[in-house]
Amino acid sequence: MKSAAKRIYIALIVLFLYAPIGTLMVLSFNASKTRAKWGGFSFKWYIALFQNEEILRALANTLLIALLSSLIATVIGTIACIAMTGMKRQAKSILMGITNIPMLNADIVTGISLMLLYISLGIRFGMGTILLSHITFNIPYVILSVMPRMKQLNPSTYEAALDLGSSPINAFFKVVFPDLLPGILSGFLMAFTMSLDDFIITHFTKGVGVDTLSTKIYTEIKKGIKPEMYALSSLIFVTVLTLLVLINLSPDKKEKK
Amino acid sequence: MTSNKKWLSVPYIFWSALFIVVPLGMILYYGLTDRTGAFTLDNIIAITTAGHAKALRLSLLLSLISTIICFLLAYPLAMILSQVQMKRHNFIILIFILPMWMNFLLRTLAWQTLLEKNGVINHLLTFLHLPAIKIINTPAAIILGMVYNFLPFMILPLYNALAKIDPNVINAAHDLGADHLHTFTRIILPLSIPGIISGVTMVFIPALTTFVISSLLGGGKLLLIGDVIDQEFTRTSNWHLGSGLSMVLMIFILVNMVLSAIFDKEGEGSML
Numbered sequence: 001m002k003s004a005a006k007r008i009y010i011a012l013i014v015l016f017l018y019a020p021i022g023t024l025m026v027l028s029f030n031a032s033k034t035r036a037k038w039g040g041f042s043f044k045w046y047i048a049l050f051q052n053e054e055i056l057r058a059l060a061n062t063l064l065i066a067l068l069s070s071l072i073a074t075v076i077g078t079i080a081c082i083a084m085t086g087m088k089r090q091a092k093s094i095l096m097g098i099t100n101i102p103m104l105n106a107d108i109v110t111g112i113s114l115m116l117l118y119i120s121l122g123i124r125f126g127m128g129t130i131l132l133s134h135i136t137f138n139i140p141y142v143i144l145s146v147m148p149r150m151k152q153l154n155p156s157t158y159e160a161a162l163d164l165g166s167s168p169i170n171a172f173f174k175v176v177f178p179d180l181l182p183g184i185l186s187g188f189l190m191a192f193t194m195s196l197d198d199f200i201i202t203h204f205t206k207g208v209g210v211d212t213l214s215t216k217i218y219t220e221i222k223k224g225i226k227p228e229m230y231a232l233s234s235l236i237f238v239t240v241l242t243l244l245v246l247i248n249l250s251p252d253k254k255e256k257k
Numbered sequence: 258m259t260s261n262k263k264w265l266s267v268p269y270i271f272w273s274a275l276f277i278v279v280p281l282g283m284i285l286y287y288g289l290t291d292r293t294g295a296f297t298l299d300n301i302i303a304i305t306t307a308g309h310a311k312a313l314r315l316s317l318l319l320s321l322i323s324t325i326i327c328f329l330l331a332y333p334l335a336m337i338l339s340q341v342q343m344k345r346h347n348f349i350i351l352i353f354i355l356p357m358w359m360n361f362l363l364r365t366l367a368w369q370t371l372l373e374k375n376g377v378i379n380h381l382l383t384f385l386h387l388p389a390i391k392i393i394n395t396p397a398a399i400i401l402g403m404v405y406n407f408l409p410f411m412i413l414p415l416y417n418a419l420a421k422i423d424p425n426v427i428n429a430a431h432d433l434g435a436d437h438l439h440t441f442t443r444i445i446l447p448l449s450i451p452g453i454i455s456g457v458t459m460v461f462i463p464a465l466t467t468f469v470i471s472s473l474l475g476g477g478k479l480l481l482i483g484d485v486i487d488q489e490f491t492r493t494s495n496w497h498l499g500s501g502l503s504m505v506l507m508i509f510i511l512v513n514m515v516l517s518a519i520f521d522k523e524g525e526g527s528m529l
Contacts, residue, residue, distance in 0.1 A: 006337045013334050014352065017408065020367030021359050023377065027370065035370045076269055083266030095266075097518075098273045101281070104458060104514050106466035108483050109503050112490060113280030116287060116500070136276040139269070190354075197357045199469065204490065217362045221473070225366065233359050240358045248348055 021237060028230035045231040052228050058216040059232065061127065062196060065212060069134035070191035076135070077142030078184055081150050082176075102137045103144075110137060111204030118205065125207030133205040134195045141194060142187035149183035284507075287500035300501020309485060309502065316482040319396060320464035323403035327411040327460045328453070330404070335415035335452075336445075339422070349416065353409040365402050365473045372398060372474070394476030402470040403460075410459035418452025419445070454520045458513045466506055482506065 028046070032039025049055060080099075084092050102110055114133045123129060153176065161171035199214035206215055217229055291297045303309055338349050356364065371377045372393040379389040392398045422445065430440045468483030482502065489499030 009333060010337060013330065013408075016405070017353070017356050020364045020371065020405070021356060023367040023370055024359065024363055027367075076272060079265050080269035083263070083269065086263060087266060095270065095273070098277055100514070100517075101277050104462065104517070105510055106462050106483075106506055108466045108468060108486055109284065109507060109510070110280075112486070112499065112503055113284045114276065115490070116283035116496065117276070117280040120283060132276065136272070139272070193354060193357050197361050199361055200467075213360055214362060217360055217366075218469070221362065221366065229363065233363050237359045241355065244351055244355065248351070 024230050025234045025237070027227065028234045030227065033227060045227040046235075048226075049228040049231045049235075052226070054211075055213075055216065055226070055228055055232060058211045058213050061130075061210065062212040062214075065127070065130055065134055066192050066195040069131055069138050069195050070188050073135050073138035073191050074142050074184060074188045077139045077187060078146055078180065080139070081143055081146045081180075082172075084147075085150055096143075099140050099143050103140045107137075107198075107200035108204075111201040114201070115204040125205065126210050129205045129207065130202055130210070130212065133201050134198065137198070137201060138191035138195055141190040142184070145187035145190060146180060146183040149180050153179055284500045284503055287497050288504040289501075291497055300498050301504055303498055303501055304505045308480075309482070312480045312482045312485045313505070315396070315479065316465050319400055319403065319481070320461055323400050323407065323464045324411075324457055324461045326400070326404050327408050328457065331408060331411040331415050331456065335412055335419050338412075338416050339419035346420070350413060353412050356409070361406065362469060362473070365406065365470055368398075368402060368405065368474060369393065372401075393474065394478070396475065396479060398474040399471050399479065399481075402474040403464040403467065406467075406470065407460040407463055410463070411456040414452045414455035414459065415449065416452075418449040418455075422448050450520055454517050458517055462510055462513060465509060 027035060029041050029043070030037075030039055031042035031044065080095075084095060087095070111133070114129075114136065118125060118129050118132075157175050158171055161175045162168065166174065197214075199218065202212050202215055203218065206212070211219070213229075213232075217225065220226060220229065288300050289296060289298070291299065304313060341349065369376075372390075373379070374389075374391065374393065376393070382389050392401070426444060426448075427440060430444050435443065466483045468481060468487045471477075471479055471481045471484055482505075486499050486502050486506075489495045489502065
């Protein structure tokens, strides 16, 4: 009885989180253009989506920014973690404090501060400024997921590799890197997700005429949103869901063997 | 090797100085000067004008309520989840991160569809012969939007903090005669404080400073402090005033950072 109540509680929260997503998916098949009426089942928004160049360009921008920013953030963040283990306690805690700023600070303040920076440096607003901003807010996610792994690391293994004649780079990739990998991967995934979902920081650091999906949707909301957007986000969601289910199923099978 | 490591820290120190520290300095500079570049406190004092103070009060109230609701919803959930086997750890985190792959604005927009007068929820309620709800374009709808969008940021740190508690500690408390209530108030709750601080920060700050949720679900009539700042930057182009108001927000953020630093020295309450 008690465990039934627990299950119902989990189910209700999950329902709360996924209800709007379900709604959007249903709307993507709605033949009527308004959200208020059900006009019958139709694939027409999915067909229209692939003919809508603006949306497709925004999608390409979004994916490019998310991929590049999370990759670069992963490299910078991982190197920073390695560097921090060799730092003095005080220097390290100052750097970690600064690292926490973009996570604890409000997105609107981060966005505005970066916008003011680009203006004063005379950098032209566009894909470049969005990319720089996304790298900046992605690095903390990488550092915070790699750092715990770093602490668990046994430094003797690396030193043993060096004593046995391995070069530092070789020793890093053969000995340290495999241990860090789970942290690096989850940091990368988190960074990618955050970049994909960001609206506020992009809103302040993008140039005129350059759009990611978020900013495109924001302008569309004011003018009236195109149902193609529902179709696109449903496609993205189902793709990710399928990928994650596949990834989650495979290790289980290995364990059963 | 140590000298090598020092050299490795250069890229990140350079990056964080240029893109984190300097930009914050820019806000301070703009917030404390007027258009001619002369020093002034007017941009900060502007928070006390009727419109701005009202927006800040509403923001504080709504974000406080949202944070409390998030906490009350998330804590029992995190406790239940923390009893699930560690093998499922990644899967549990994914369930709550996954909604973020559907765009934040679209998810919030979907609530409009659900909450509208002739929306899905009211259709369901009428079908069940229950009275219809009228919460769209009210502060309640904004709170719902905040709770919806930021709930995962409360669940994950709480779950992480609770999952780390050694079950032997809880068993020991039971063996020594503590009942469930005492075990909770003396053992579980104190040990989860890093998670609570982190969760509260991760919900309160975004809720306090958001500016889209209010225009989507509040009908655009209820201005939050985030809306005001956004307008100063994107419409009226008064960056000095916008920066000054942002500095007021940063006071709340600073208080939060100090609190997290005191209660969560090891970064245990992190999301990941």
